[in-house]
Structure formats: C-alpha cells, structure tokens
Amino acid sequence: xxxxxxxxxxxxxPAGTDPRVLRRAHFLMRLSRAWDSRFExxxxxxRIGRWxxxxxxxxxxxxxxxxxxxxxxISTVHRDLGxxxxxxxxxxxxxxxxxxxxxxxxxxxxxxxPQALLDQLASQVFGRRGGFTRGVDRSFxxxxxxxxxxxxxxxxISHLGSMIPVAAGLALANLQDGNDRAVLGFxxxxxxxxGDFHEALNMAGVMKLPLILVVENNRYxxxxxxxxxxxxxxxxDRAPGYGIxxxxxxGLDFDAVHAAMNRAVQRARTGEGATLLECMLPRMRGHxxxxxxxxxxxxxxxxxxxxxxxxxxxxxxxxxxxxxDVERVKEVTEIARGIIEDAVERAMATEEPLIDExxxxxxxxxxxxxxxxxxxxxxxxx
Amino acid sequence: xxxxxxxxxxxxxxxxxMDRDEAVFLMGQDIAAFGGAFRACKGLFEKHGRLRVIxxxxxxxxxxxxxxxxxxxxxxxxxxxxxxxFVSCGFNQIVNNVAKTYYRWExxxxxxxxxxxxxxxxxxxxxxxxxxxxxxxxxxxxVVAPSTPRDALGMLKAAIRDPNPVIYLEHRFLYRxxxxxxxxxxxxxxxxxxxxxxxxxxxxxxxxxxxxxxSLAAAEELAKEGVSVxxxxxxxxxxxxxxxxxxxxxxxxxxxxVHEATITAGFGAELAARVxxxxxxxLDGPVxxxxxxxxxxxxxxxxxxxxxxxxxxxxxALRKLARY
Ligand SMILES: Cc1ncc(C[n+]2csc(CCOP(=O)(O)OP(=O)(O)O)c2C)c(N)n1
Ligand SMILES: [Mg+2]
Numbered sequence: 001x002x003x004x005x006x007x008x009x010x011x012x013x014p015a016g017t018d019p020r021v022l023r024r025a026h027f028l029m030r031l032s033r034a035w036d037s038r039f040e041x042x043x044x045x046x047r048i049g050r051w052x053x054x055x056x057x058x059x060x061x062x063x064x065x066x067x068x069x070x071x072x073x074i075s076t077v078h079r080d081l082g083x084x085x086x087x088x089x090x091x092x093x094x095x096x097x098x099x100x101x102x103x104x105x106x107x108x109x110x111x112x113x114p115q116a117l118l119d120q121l122a123s124q125v126f127g128r129r130g131g132f133t134r135g136v137d138r139s140f141x142x143x144x145x146x147x148x149x150x151x152x153x154x155x156x157i158s159h160l161g162s163m164i165p166v167a168a169g170l171a172l173a174n175l176q177d178g179n180d181r182a183v184l185g186f187x188x189x190x191x192x193x194x195g196d197f198h199e200a201l202n203m204a205g206v207m208k209l210p211l212i213l214v215v216e217n218n219r220y221x222x223x224x225x226x227x228x229x230x231x232x233x234x235x236x237d238r239a240p241g242y243g244i245x246x247x248x249x250x251g252l253d254f255d256a257v258h259a260a261m262n263r264a265v266q267r268a269r270t271g272e273g274a275t276l277l278e279c280m281l282p283r284m285r286g287h288x289x290x291x292x293x294x295x296x297x298x299x300x301x302x303x304x305x306x307x308x309x310x311x312x313x314x315x316x317x318x319x320x321x322x323x324x325d326v327e328r329v330k331e332v333t334e335i336a337r338g339i340i341e342d343a344v345e346r347a348m349a350t351e352e353p354l355i356d357e358x359x360x361x362x363x364x365x366x367x368x369x370x371x372x373x374x375x376x377x378x379x380x381x382x
Numbered sequence: 383x384x385x386x387x388x389x390x391x392x393x394x395x396x397x398x399x400m401d402r403d404e405a406v407f408l409m410g411q412d413i414a415a416f417g418g419a420f421r422a423c424k425g426l427f428e429k430h431g432r433l434r435v436i437x438x439x440x441x442x443x444x445x446x447x448x449x450x451x452x453x454x455x456x457x458x459x460x461x462x463x464x465x466x467x468f469v470s471c472g473f474n475q476i477v478n479n480v481a482k483t484y485y486r487w488e489x490x491x492x493x494x495x496x497x498x499x500x501x502x503x504x505x506x507x508x509x510x511x512x513x514x515x516x517x518x519x520x521x522x523x524x525v526v527a528p529s530t531p532r533d534a535l536g537m538l539k540a541a542i543r544d545p546n547p548v549i550y551l552e553h554r555f556l557y558r559x560x561x562x563x564x565x566x567x568x569x570x571x572x573x574x575x576x577x578x579x580x581x582x583x584x585x586x587x588x589x590x591x592x593x594x595x596x597s598l599a600a601a602e603e604l605a606k607e608g609v610s611v612x613x614x615x616x617x618x619x620x621x622x623x624x625x626x627x628x629x630x631x632x633x634x635x636x637x638x639x640v641h642e643a644t645i646t647a648g649f650g651a652e653l654a655a656r657v658x659x660x661x662x663x664x665l666d667g668p669v670x671x672x673x674x675x676x677x678x679x680x681x682x683x684x685x686x687x688x689x690x691x692x693x694x695x696x697x698x699a700l701r702k703l704a705r706y
Contacts, residue, residue, distance in 0.1 A: 143483075145489065164447070165444040166447045196447060199443055203448060362521045364491075366544050368544050368546050371618065374574075
C-alpha cells in the first residue's frame, strides 16, 4: 500500500461538501469502479457468466449512502455496489494511507475488519463457499443485518420493484420503535413502472415513513428508453401524487446528490416523511456486459454518455477545489485497484460451496423445521 | 370455561400474543377501529394503538413486502387478507420474497398471513376460493388450516411464535358456527401435527377445515351401515405429518381424500401420491378424492351447493370405497 499523502488545501476551505466526506467518497467511488473494471474484464473473457456494471452510478450510490449513519438501512438492487461498499466498509482501516487522523468515525469503529467483508462480498459474487449465501444465490441477492456493526442491508430478489415495499417495512419498524433512523432504497427508472413502486410510495406517504427512494435514472431499462417507460416529465413529479417530497438532481454532481440526500435524511429523521429522489445518470454501459443492448443506443448518444463519467467529474472537482492533485488522484485510483485485485484473486482461489448447501433447510429452526425434515420427500431426497 | 366460537378463538390468539410479545403487530385493511371485515381484530386497536394494529391502504403486495421488511428487523407481523382470494395480489411477495429469504441468506421471517377462505356463502368466484395448493407448492411456507376453535386458537398462537412464514387458512363458514368450551391459559397446538378426529377401522378420510365437519357427519352416517370410518384432520398441510396419515392408512387400507379446493393439482393429489408411494402394500382399494369440480365458484347458492364437496358426496364415495 502506498505511503500516506493527505491532500494539501491550497486555499481556504472551499464551498460544498465537507472535505472529509469528499475524501471518503473519492476512495469508495474508485473502489466501486475498480471492482466493475475487474468484473467487466472477466465477463468479456467468459470467466463470469454475467455482469451488470455500475459504471456511471458511483456518484449517486456513494453520494447518497454517505449521508446515512449507523443502523440506518439500505436496500439495494443490481447497480448499487457503491452503496454496499459505503455501508459496509471502514475505509480508514482498508486504506490507512489515504486517510487522516480523525477520519475514522464512530460507526467505522463498530464495523468489522473491512478486508474480511470485502473478501466475503467477492466470494458471494463468484457463488463460492465463503459468500454471504454460500453459493445458493447470486451477486447482490442477499442481506446482511448486523445491528452490532451498524449494518442493515437488505439486498434484492430478481423481481425488480419487489424490494420497495420491503424498504418501506424497514422504515415502518423504525416508526414503531420510535427511533429516528432512515431507510434508503434504490431502484432503476424501469422498475418504477411496477405496482410495488406505487403501493410502497403510497403507503410511505400515508404513514409518513422515514424512507428515501433513490431512482437511478440511467435512461434505459434493458433496451427500453424513457419514452417507452413513462410519460411524465420527471419521475419526481410523481412525489406530490403520493404526498411525499420529490426532487430530481444531476446524479453526477456530488454536492447536489449529497445535499439532496441530506435534506431527505433530515425529513426522515424529523418525522416529515418520505422522499423520492431521482438522480439522472448517463447510460455508460449496456444492460449486462456483452448482451448487445448498448449497441442499440445511437452512437452519438452513447458518446455523450461516455463523456459524462462521474469519476472524471468528481476528480476534476477535487483538483479544482485544491483537495487533491493529479498525483493524489492517481494514488487513490491505484490503491483502490490493488485492493480489489487482491480481493478478487483471493475469492477466485476459494472453494466451491459444499454440495449439501443445495439441500439446506428452508425453515428456521423450530417446530415447522422439524416437521419438514421428517417428511418422506425429505428423507428420500424428493 | 367459556363457549368460544372459531372467530373468537382467532381474536383471543391475536390478543394473547400481542400481550405476550411487543414485537407482534397486525396489518390489514379495515382492521383498526372497524376490527376487520369479519371483526376478527375487534378491540385490539383500542388496546394497542395505531402502530400495532395498522390499517393499510387497499393493497396486498405492498403489505406483504412491508411486513417482510419489518420481520427482518425483529418484528412479528400478522397480516389479514380481507378475503383469501385477494392474496393473489400479494402472491409474488409471498412466494418469491417471503418464502425464499431463509433459504437464500438465513434470515428468519416470522410472519403469519391470515386468509379468510372458503365457500358456502354464495359469494361468487372471487370470495370463495380455497388457495392452499398455491402455497403448499412453494418451499419455505408453512400452510395450516385449523378446523376447530381449539386449534384455531392454538395454531395461530404457535404460528405467531414460529420463526417462519405461516399461511393460516381460516374458514369463513366456521367463524360463527363452530363453538367450543375452551379453558383459560396458554393453549398451543403444535404445527406439523395431524389429529385423528374420529377413530375407525375400515376407511380413512384425510381432510381439513370445513370438509372435516362434513366428513365427520358422513362417517356418522356410514357407522349406521356398519362401516367404521377414521377421520384424520390434517391441520397442517405443509409440512405434512406423514406418520399420522400413514399409520391410519396402514390400519384401514382404504383412503378417501376430501377437500374443498378444486380437484386438479389440488393438495389431495399430493396426499394421494405420498400414500401410493409409502402405503402401496397396504392398500385394498383406489385412493379416491372428493373435491370441488374444476370450475370457479358460482354465485347462485344452489349452483354453488351443487359443486361443494358436502356430506352427501362424501357419504356416497365412502359407500363405494367400502365395497372394495
Ligand atoms: C419484475 C421483473 N421483470 C423483468 C425483469 C428483467 N429485467 C432485469 S433488469 C431489467 C431492466 C431494469 O431497468 P431499470 O430498472 O431501469 O434498471 P437499470 O438496469 O437500468 O439500472 C429487466 C427488464 C426483472 N428483473 N424483474
Ligand atoms: Mg435504467
């Protein structure tokens, strides 16, 4: 790991987001990008079956989830690696050289060793024994609820839209417990057409749930463009219809994303209710790597999107504000790449799941689980 | 001892479990001040308030999904579908989200989904269905259907305490017709255990819920003709208590399966398959079924009665089976 090289502010504290948050965000966004680069490369040569890239989403996923605290919850879908990394990891222990004294938060101190969690995540994505599901479900299809770590993460099922009511239920539990915790859910713009989107946001409005639903609007769902997905001007226009707050922001503008999220968290914590936060994103990749969906987008349009890389913009902003120089940017990029490289190498060297995992219990221990195991269909293996 | 109806038993179970455990809460349509379409929750809102007896908007999928979210962080939601038929609007959440969570990432999902179901009221195609097979087919769901006030009480309490999702089928026709003297105290009925409701020697009936009572009436009829019928109340359909079922079948060597749901791919088909597999050497006759014809439930009461598998049809089937 490279030596410590904290950024040297050249001018008085700049306007915008707290530099400590930006420092953390930079590393997490780079970590997310490094992960995608590695998995995209593996998808291209067929080393993994399928990869849904989050390239282009990093500023939104990291910028929103960095506004949360310990035991606020996140509910993620398929392009939310940035949010998962932000929620799980203590970056000050993962890349100590990149951080300064005082960067470690109280929540960081609660979190487990970051390397182990990252390894587990990598094993999960490869469907290996060491993953969160030990091989029974794919990539981000799991949850991790560890109140003692301040981590409350509920991952996805394939059915898009289905997790929005679940996120609402996490928020409902906060309301019942009378605490001030918020819940952050993510969804693509395509899945906003699902009935569950409507049911959950309507419920969130009626019950004033401490819920923030972030729509990652990357203008396409698989191959379907916005014009065939919905007919309103902005998706946040739906918010008043549910009696909740709504905003649309440039999902590449870190200050704007983070500030909008902070406002939403404030509303959640003070009993003002839910927020629908739409973040506009460029479609920088196709639906899944190599599935041909990107080629359907007109080349000129694609070019525009590829020019809007959130990391390029973020790093230019850091340099502009004298929070980093080119060297520092390179260093963060290299360290993040190295960390991911190592985690992927280690995960690929781990073992396949035990075959017995396939027939592990469908019921949590108790009367029902015992009765289930007694059946002839179980004894004979079905 | 106090005479308790089937629906009183449900209300009592809800009340006792809410008193016992702060994490238990109710969600459903019109269940708060109104007490629910059948008043099963009557009085609980006044006692426990709007955060534990939650009136939801008119939705099913959103309700099941939200209950899952709450269950994942330590709550024990008990949902009421206004009618079992409407559970189809929450089907995806139940079979894909709720049922699969424990297998996927080992997070327990304590949840009870109450389904007021069944016919006999001339309520038509959308207020009369028996949907147990939809759920019994899905790994990860426990499916129960109590027949008596005692079991309605004991099984609901057990279901609320179990760390798994339980589909609780409560028959609307039994709500105010079935009555029993029930003692005070913490009365539990184990899940996954069938019950021999009537002992007999010549034929076994496998059944549950409303058709249990019709089967008992038919058994009484056959007794007059010298045929001794054993009636097994399955109570829990999934997971199945095969010990009790196979023991009875091996004793009588003849099986009649009776259920209110439509016949094709009904839960009776599963029972028939398991009996054929595990009791083949003991059988002295065909494994027969009496069930609903493969039709939606018609509205006119006379039409509906013509399809319901009541005591006459059961009696006729028993007579034929007894002749083998
Ligand atoms: C209920 C459901 N229907 C269809 C699909 C298949 N599918 C997977 S991803 C996808 C597109 C999702 O688009 P969007 O919500 O905009 O997210 P994005 O991939 O653009 O980030 C579709 C149609 C699905 N996963 N779930
Ligand atoms: Mg999209």
